[in-house]
Amino acid sequence: MRNEMMYRPVLKDEIIELLRHRQPEMSGKVGKVQEEAKETGVPVIPNETATFLRFFLKQIKAKNVLEIGTAIGFSASLMIEAMGKDSHVTTIDRFDVMIRRAKNTFEQLEIEDQVTLLEGDAKDLLGTLDEPYDFIFMDSAKSKYIEFLPECLRLVKTGGVIMIDDVFQAGTVMHDIKDIPKSQRTIYRKLNQLYDTVLGNEDLSVTILPLGDGVLMISKEVDNVHLKSDKGM
Numbered sequence: 669m670r671n672e673m674m675y676r677p678v679l680k681d682e683i684i685e686l687l688r689h690r691q692p693e694m695s696g697k698v699g700k701v702q703e704e705a706k707e708t709g710v711p712v713i714p715n716e717t718a719t720f721l722r723f724f725l726k727q728i729k730a731k732n733v734l735e736i737g738t739a740i741g742f743s744a745s746l747m748i749e750a751m752g753k754d755s756h757v758t759t760i761d762r763f764d765v766m767i768r769r770a771k772n773t774f775e776q777l778e779i780e781d782q783v784t785l786l787e788g789d790a791k792d793l794l795g796t797l798d799e800p801y802d803f804i805f806m807d808s809a810k811s812k813y814i815e816f817l818p819e820c821l822r823l824v825k826t827g828g829v830i831m832i833d834d835v836f837q838a839g840t841v842m843h844d845i846k847d848i849p850k851s852q853r854t855i856y857r858k859l860n861q862l863y864d865t866v867l868g869n870e871d872l873s874v875t876i877l878p879l880g881d882g883v884l885m886i887s888k889e890v891d892n893v894h895l896k897s898d899k900g901m
């Protein structure tokens with residue numbers, strides 16, 4: 669379950685030290701969940717990404733969030749804390765062990781009323797949703813991001829933001845495919861397809877941030893986004 673890429677940082681050690689360790693870790697009950705994830709080796713967003721996420725959600729005044737990839741509910745709890753009492757997170761996970769632990773987290777933090785945990789594969793569940801979300805956080809299997817993107821663009825409101833975690837593969841996404849081990853070529857291809865699809869698309873505003881193993885931020889600028897190879901959504 670350990671996210672190896674977190675231990676292959678793309679930045680200088682001292683910058684990692686500043687971003688990951690000098691920025692304070694989360695405090696209170698959310699801090700306890702962060703601690704539990706670390707102690708039990710659950711791959712949750714690193715501290716610099718958590719710090720950014722908390723900051724950003726407050727700035728955009730998000731109230732209604734969709735997350736793909738709950739794990740033990742660390743990022744979902746953090747997002748609820750950042751957005752306040754009148755907010756809601758719908759979060760999806762397919763792994764029973766994580767689902768059990770996430771339910772426990774939400775109970776402990778007394779935020780069950782603010783969280784809807786959908787159990788199953790995002791591939792099957794995304795099509796059943798139709799709320800406009802202010803913000804969508806994709807933090808699941810990297811090879812599926814490109815597959816989930818059209819549904820996420822349908823579900824995010826115009827002017828809303830999709831944040832995608834772990835898009836660098838420690839920088840190997842920029843290597844020649846010949847140098848990529850065969851076992852990692854699907855992820856390599858799918859992440860590059862994701863970049864090709866969103867970068868330069870005039871219906872989107874996009875930026876890449878070197879937080880953790882890379883974060884891609886996509887804002888939906890128009891109601892009907894046209895992606896290469898589809899007829900719009």
Ligand SMILES: C[S@@+](CC[C@H](N)C(=O)[O-])C[C@H]1O[C@@H](n2cnc3c(N)ncnc32)[C@H](O)[C@@H]1O
Pocket residue numbers: 711712713736737738739740741742743744760761762763766788789790791807808809812
């Ligand atoms: C990196 S962890 C999520 C960490 C969490 N966002 C946090 O920072 O606290 C990824 C999770 O995504 C789930 N996942 C991966 N692919 C999925 C899919 N297709 N549908 C639903 N869940 C998925 C895994 O079971 C795992 O619990």
